[in-house]
Structure formats: structure tokens, C-alpha cells
Amino acid sequence: MKIANFGVEEWLNVWENDAIYDIAGSSIASFTLEEIIKIGNKTEKEFFSEIMAKKMNYGWIEGSPEFKKQVSLLYKNVSPEDILQTNGATGGNFLALYSLIEPGDHVISLYPTYQQLYDIPRSFGAEVDLWHIREEKNWMSDLEELRKLIRSDTKMICINNANNPTGAVMEEDFLKELVKIAEGCGAYILSDEVYKSLETGIEVPSIVDLYDKGISVNSISKTYSVPGIRIGWVAANHELSDIFRKYRDYTMICAGVFDDYLATYILENKEAILERNRKIVSENLDIVKKWVENEPKVSLIFPKYVSTSFIKLDIPVDTEEFCIKLLKEKGVLLVPGNRFDMPGYARLGYCTHKDVLEKGLEKLSEYLREFE
Structure with missing residues (x-):
């Protein structure tokens, strides 16, 4: 059996740990275990007492x-x-x-x-x-x-x-x-x-x-x-x-x-989680919309309140080369569109924590200025 290399996973395996501003992922801002417990109806003591009693x-x-x-x-x-x-x-x-x-x-x-x-x-x-x-x-x-x-x-x-x-x-x-x-x-x-x-x-x-x-x-x-x-x-x-x-x-x-x-x-506790995540998606998408309005090198068909988006880059260089240099020089991680067989685009995972998104977009714009 032969199979092609898995483009996205291969990219993330190589570069994800080098990121300062990871705006490549497609999950909505990940919980800590402490946050998960708090969003439910159990105390930490109750939660861990049940875990400790589990037979392995x-x-x-x-x-x-x-x-x-x-x-x-x-x-x-x-x-x-x-x-x-x-x-x-x-x-x-x-x-x-x-x-x-x-x-x-x-x-x-x-x-x-x-x-x-x-x-x-x-x-x-x-x-x-x-x-x-x-x-x-x-x-x-x-x-x-x-x-x-x-x-x-x-x-x-x-x-x-x-x-x-x-x-x-x-x-x-x-x-x-x-x-x-x-x-x-x-x-x-x-x-x-x-x-x-x-x-x-x-x-x-x-x-x-x-x-x-x-x-x-x-x-x-x-x-x-x-x-x-x-x-x-x-x-x-x-x-x-x-x-x-x-x-x-x-x-x-x-x-x-x-x-x-x-x-x-x-x-x-899914309803509480979805309420939290609906707020993150809405607020972060507003940030991205304002950024796209002011970023002449980027266009975007906005997602339907979904945690992944696909920006179009107006740049004269290879998309993967651009993303590697962006990461090395600015610490910003995107997934280059050629990993989806779509050069000229990049996956922007905008539902990370707000401070990471804002700083990552700022640094991305700084790097895009070099192509004006």
C-alpha cells in the first residue's frame, strides 16, 4: 500500500513547536484542565476523587x-x-x-x-x-x-x-x-x-x-x-x-x-462550552474582519462562524517559502495553502486566544509590508 505524505500534519510536525504566535490551528482556544473542571458542576475535589477511583x-x-x-x-x-x-x-x-x-x-x-x-x-x-x-x-x-x-x-x-x-x-x-x-x-x-x-x-x-x-x-x-x-x-x-x-x-x-x-x-457540559466558544468565535472573527479591511495584501471569504479560515495572499513568492520566513523572522505560524494543493493561500486559525491572534496578525502585516 502506498500513500501520499499528509501535507498539513507533516507541516505542523516540523514547524508548530517553533511558533511564538500560532495562528495555524483549527481548534477553538484550547482549555486547560482547570478550566474544564470549572465549566462543569463539580468541584476539583469531586472531579479528582472520581478520577482517582478509576481502575486502570x-x-x-x-x-x-x-x-x-x-x-x-x-x-x-x-x-x-x-x-x-x-x-x-x-x-x-x-x-x-x-x-x-x-x-x-x-x-x-x-x-x-x-x-x-x-x-x-x-x-x-x-x-x-x-x-x-x-x-x-x-x-x-x-x-x-x-x-x-x-x-x-x-x-x-x-x-x-x-x-x-x-x-x-x-x-x-x-x-x-x-x-x-x-x-x-x-x-x-x-x-x-x-x-x-x-x-x-x-x-x-x-x-x-x-x-x-x-x-x-x-x-x-x-x-x-x-x-x-x-x-x-x-x-x-x-x-x-x-x-x-x-x-x-x-x-x-x-x-x-x-x-x-x-x-x-x-x-x-457542552452548552456552557458552546456558549464560551461562540463568544470567542464572534469576537475573534470581528478582529479578523477589521484586519482584512486594513491589510491590502490579504483577502478572505469569511467563514460561517467556523474556527478555520483560508486567506488569499497577494505576494510574489512561493507560499511555503513565505510561511517559513514568516515563522523564522516574526514567529508567526500559518499553514501554507500548497499543503491543501492551493498555493497563494494560507490557513489562518483565528480562534486561538485573543492576544495571540492580535499579535500574530500585527506581525503578519509587518512582514507583508516587505512586499509593497
Whole structure:
């Protein structure tokens, strides 16, 4: 099996620890453990007394009943028994693809997006067609283009909603049309849903609630601000979940009793977390909007209150070279767009802590002045 290098992860592995101002990430400002405890309804003493009493065995293999219940509450049509805990959303995506995709299958993937969704199927020997997002459509894809790509034997359509890196969102009407297209050939829809739009007034249902062959993957890393424990999940119908169980046994035993406990605590207090994060997204997006207005070398199609954005750079040099020099000279970390096969752009993770964002944008503008 051969697979392409994972562009974004490879970049972050090399450069992330050198950053003074990390505005490359796509999580909403990460919690400390102390902050997580305080946002809930337990004292530190109560929290740690429960942790200290945990037996250090394998725990619940698929996730504890409490965890599965909390995850199932995020959906309309999924029972707790059909939730499978995974090693982050990356583990969830891999599990679904590993379980269903075989050599010769036809897969359609949104593009650009999280690289797993097209390069893992390719590595399994599938034929992968790319369903492009379009800047002129505010980084949305075109359903007519999908209809041209679809075949009678299409096995799966892979989407990332909201999109990484652009923050564009497929809303309910769009998703329902997508489901009709998939139903026409019986294709699965794998939807990586780690980025939740926190914009009010829009409806973005999970694909598992719209389509019997829909597979929803999520985690607590992005919207819930805790990437430090690698907990994700797959939500699907009962038949699919049973298929995934078999393949999961070959890839993962359990997430660990501490991680499961903490993930459950986070989901039990999700409303308080979302309120905190909605405020961060709103305030930080306002900062970015004002910065873009005053930065002639940058343009941006603003994300739908999603924690990732994709700036367009008006510079006469290679994007990756620009980002490396920016990091070395100013301490600012971006992800160059060529890591998404989109040179001339960069991922700006604007939902970091406000002081880091403000200083990082200031330093980025200082560096851009050299190209005037």
C-alpha cells in the first residue's frame, strides 16, 4: 500500500513547536484542565476523587455507556449502541474508509479538504474523483458538478462539513439535495463534522440524521476545544455500526479510562462550552474582519462562524517559502495553502486566544509590508 505524505500534519510536525504566535490551528482556544473542571458542576475535589477511583484496566472498549449516551444526544436518529468511540475524528474517518472501501471502488471526495478523505481511499486502490469547491461560490461546491461525477457504481461520497480549510458550510437544503444524489446510486456519504458552525439562524444537520447510509464523524478536538485527549466517534445506522465494530477490533482497543471520563464530562457540559466558544468565535472573527479591511495584501471569504479560515495572499513568492520566513523572522505560524494543493493561500486559525491572534496578525502585516 502506498500513500501520499499528509501535507498539513507533516507541516505542523516540523514547524508548530517553533511558533511564538500560532495562528495555524483549527481548534477553538484550547482549555486547560482547570478550566474544564470549572465549566462543569463539580468541584476539583469531586472531579479528582472520581478520577482517582478509576481502575486502570481497559475500561469500556467502545466507550462508556455515559459517553455513548452523551454523544447520541447530539443526533436525532442515533441510539447509544450505534456510537463507536475512536482515536479522534482521524480514527473515525479511517475506520469508516477501512471498513467499506475496496480496490476498484469509485469514491468522490470534496476537494480541497482534509487529506484523509481522498488519499486513504486512493491508498486502498479506489478510483477517486475530486469534487472541487469554488472560490467564486464562496468556497462551496456545485451539485451539478457532482451529478456529472456520480456513477451507477459510486461507493461513497466524502465531505467535510464545515470545510477545512475554508470554513464554508453546507446547510440543510444543500445536504438534502446531496442525499438525493447519493440515493440515486446507493452511495454512502461519509461526513467529517468536527467543525460546527456557531452562527445563529442556519440549519446544519448531521448527515446521519438525513440519510440511512450517512456516516457522521466528530470529536471533541475542535468545537469543544479539547484536542489534548484523542477522543472522537462514528455515528451510523445499526447495520453499519456492526460492520465498523469488526474492523475497529483490528485498529483500536479503547481510548483509555481517563480520556473517556473527561470526554463524557465535556459533553455533559457542552452548552456552557458552546456558549464560551461562540463568544470567542464572534469576537475573534470581528478582529479578523477589521484586519482584512486594513491589510491590502490579504483577502478572505469569511467563514460561517467556523474556527478555520483560508486567506488569499497577494505576494510574489512561493507560499511555503513565505510561511517559513514568516515563522523564522516574526514567529508567526500559518499553514501554507500548497499543503491543501492551493498555493497563494494560507490557513489562518483565528480562534486561538485573543492576544495571540492580535499579535500574530500585527506581525503578519509587518512582514507583508516587505512586499509593497
